[in-house]
Amino acid sequence: MNPLIACPKCRAWLLEDVFNRPDMAPCPSCGTPLQIEVFPALFRKLNPGASAQPVMVEGESSCFYHPQKKAVVPCAGCGRFLCALCDCEFGGEHLCPACLETGKSKGKIQALDNQRTRYDSIALGLVVLPMLIFYFTIITAPMALYVAIRYWKAPRSLVQRSRLRFILAVFLALLQITGWTTFFIVLATRHS
Amino acid sequence: MADPTYQRLTRMRVRQQFAIATAARVSLWLGSDHLLHVELSGFTETYKRFYFRDIQAITVQETTRRAVWNIVLLVPIVICLIGILMNVPPNAHWTAVIVWSIFASIFLLPFAVNNLRGTACTCQLRTAVQTEDLASLSRVRQTRKVLEKIRPLIEAAQGRLTAEEASARMQEAASGVAVSWKPDPPPPTAPPILT
Numbered sequence: 001m002n003p004l005i006a007c008p009k010c011r012a013w014l015l016e017d018v019f020n021r022p023d024m025a026p027c028p029s030c031g032t033p034l035q036i037e038v039f040p041a042l043f044r045k046l047n048p049g050a051s052a053q054p055v056m057v058e059g060e061s062s063c064f065y066h067p068q069k070k071a072v073v074p075c076a077g078c079g080r081f082l083c084a085l086c087d088c089e090f091g092g093e094h095l096c097p098a099c100l101e102t103g104k105s106k107g108k109i110q111a112l113d114n115q116r117t118r119y120d121s122i123a124l125g126l127v128v129l130p131m132l133i134f135y136f137t138i139i140t141a142p143m144a145l146y147v148a149i150r151y152w153k154a155p156r157s158l159v160q161r162s163r164l165r166f167i168l169a170v171f172l173a174l175l176q177i178t179g180w181t182t183f184f185i186v187l188a189t190r191h192s
Numbered sequence: 193m194a195d196p197t198y199q200r201l202t203r204m205r206v207r208q209q210f211a212i213a214t215a216a217r218v219s220l221w222l223g224s225d226h227l228l229h230v231e232l233s234g235f236t237e238t239y240k241r242f243y244f245r246d247i248q249a250i251t252v253q254e255t256t257r258r259a260v261w262n263i264v265l266l267v268p269i270v271i272c273l274i275g276i277l278m279n280v281p282p283n284a285h286w287t288a289v290i291v292w293s294i295f296a297s298i299f300l301l302p303f304a305v306n307n308l309r310g311t312a313c314t315c316q317l318r319t320a321v322q323t324e325d326l327a328s329l330s331r332v333r334q335t336r337k338v339l340e341k342i343r344p345l346i347e348a349a350q351g352r353l354t355a356e357e358a359s360a361r362m363q364e365a366a367s368g369v370a371v372s373w374k375p376d377p378p379p380p381t382a383p384p385i386l387t
Contacts, residue, residue, distance in 0.1 A: 003365040008253045008316060015366050019358035024254060024332075033254035037339065038358045040350045042248035043365060046320070111241070118235045125235070157237055159198045159221050159230055 003042050007032060052083035065096070075099055107155055116158065119151035120165035127172040141176035144169050198223050201338050202328040204232065218328045220338065225349070227317075227342065229324065240324065242317055244342075244349035249318040252335050257312035265303040272296035309333070 004013050012029035014036065024033035052069035055062050061071040063083035071081035077099030088095050091111060095103070103109035126144035130136035148170045156163070198221035207216050216233040227247075229240040275292035279285040315329035329335040353361070 003248075004362070005249055005251065005318070008251055008314065013366065015362055016359040019362060020353060020355040024252075035252040037250045037343065038353060038362070039247055039249065039346055040353055041246060041320070042318075043361050114239045116237050116239075118232075118237060122235050158228065158239060159200070159219075159237075 005036060005038070005042075007034065050084035050087075052085040077103070110158070113155075113158065116155055118157055119147055119154050120156065120163065120169065123148040123151075123169035123173075124165045127169045127176065137176045138180050141173045141180070145173040145177070148173070198228055201227075201341065202334065205328045205330060207231075207327045218326075220326060220328045222341065222345075229326065229328075242319060242324070244346045246319045247317060247346050247350075248320060250339065251316045251318070252329075252332065252339075253314050253316075254332060255312045255314055257330075258306055258310075261306045262303065265299050265306065268299045269296055269303060272299065 004015075006013055007027040007029060009032045010027060010030035012027065014027065014034075017028065018025045018034050019036050019038050021035065024035050026032065027034050052063065052066060053072075054068055055070050061081050063069040063071050063086055064080035065086050066083050069083035069085065072084050073082055073087050073094045074080065075082055075096040076093040077095050080096055082094065082096050086096055088097060088100050090100065090109070100109070100112070104112040107113055123144045126140045126147060127137075130140040148166050152163075152166060201220040201222050204217045204219045207218055216231045218229065218231050221228040221230060223241070225244055227242040227244075229242065231238045231240075272292050272295045276289055276296065279288040279292065309331045310333040312330060313332045313335055315326040315335050317324050317326055329338060
């Protein structure tokens with residue numbers, strides 16, 4: 001990627017006087033006030049990726065995925081031998097692509113987790129929103145209770161980690177169910 | 193492995209101003225070795241991690257959004273004030289004055305908040321492979337506070353560049369780009385048709 005930085009407004013290249021200033025500085029081209037912080041990573045040269053070495057001596061350990069290539073490290077997940085091409089260094093561990101993929105799909109490697117469903121918000125939504133038209137709660141309260149129980153142990157948000165929404169949803173759902181039960185009992189006793 | 197606890201840097205903010213009901217809401221969190229950009233769309237949270245060692249640049253651009261909102265909010269405020277002035281003594285209709293005052297306060301509150309939050313801005317974060325809009329950083333004062341927090345962490349991971357060093361290295365990079373740039377060869381011309 002080109003290390004040059006363009007003004008976000010006029011797209012002119014910025015070459016001096018605007019970088020790492022404590023305050024806003026005008027763009028030399030369009031005058032828009034800018035504050036640009038640049039860091040050494042911008043000028044870092046990218047190293048080419050490692051290439052796998054072929055097996056030179058008979059009996060030498062070879063890669064599980066590429067039998068012609070020399071093994072350099074075992075996978076920390078499954079123990080298979082990996083060549084430099086298959087070695088994925090992640091969080092200080094050497095993993096094979098399959099273990100990396102498994103870790104991501106099963107949510108074992110949190111640093112690779114890039115999407116989560118907020119079941120606690122779904123449960124709370126199911127119990128709170130139908131209160132606008134109260135009759136819907138006869139269906140949505142059991143649904144909210146089911147969602148809260150079914151997904152109680154599901155991975156929660158990375159940033160809001162309490163179960164408060166679940167607890168609130170369960171409490172309100174139980175309250176609504178109790179209300180409806182009482183209503184039907186009273187209705188039944190009146191008719192009988 | 194990174195510490196899984198995060199510290200909130202910004203509150204949830206709607207990505208697009210005029211689509212409050214449907215638009216995604218974004219926020220920024222500070223991890224032990226990265227920034228976490230959280231986008232909440234419906235009931236799904238999407239995460240983007242920007243590791244301190246990979247952040248190349250952060251661009252803050254002042255915008256006119258605060259002025260635009262001021263104009264948008266001032267128009268109904270002025271209308272309400274005219275309504276109030278028309279109903280004060282000698283033709284005192286106190287009910288109308290109260291109603292106009294309530295309407296005025298509905299617009300005065302966001303007007304005050306808009307001005308108290310300070311100058312508006314947009315913020316972009318650049319890494320080697322992407323440039324991400326940090327929509328949750330929408331005011332200069334708030335952005336500076338966040339920058340004050342994350343700058344030392346980025347510098348601890350990468351080192352520090354002074355203003356002079358940054359300008360010099362940018363000039364150097366620009367000359368390198370100019371040297372390596374070659375114009376495209378002209379397209380081959382078709383031979384003339386001989387009749």
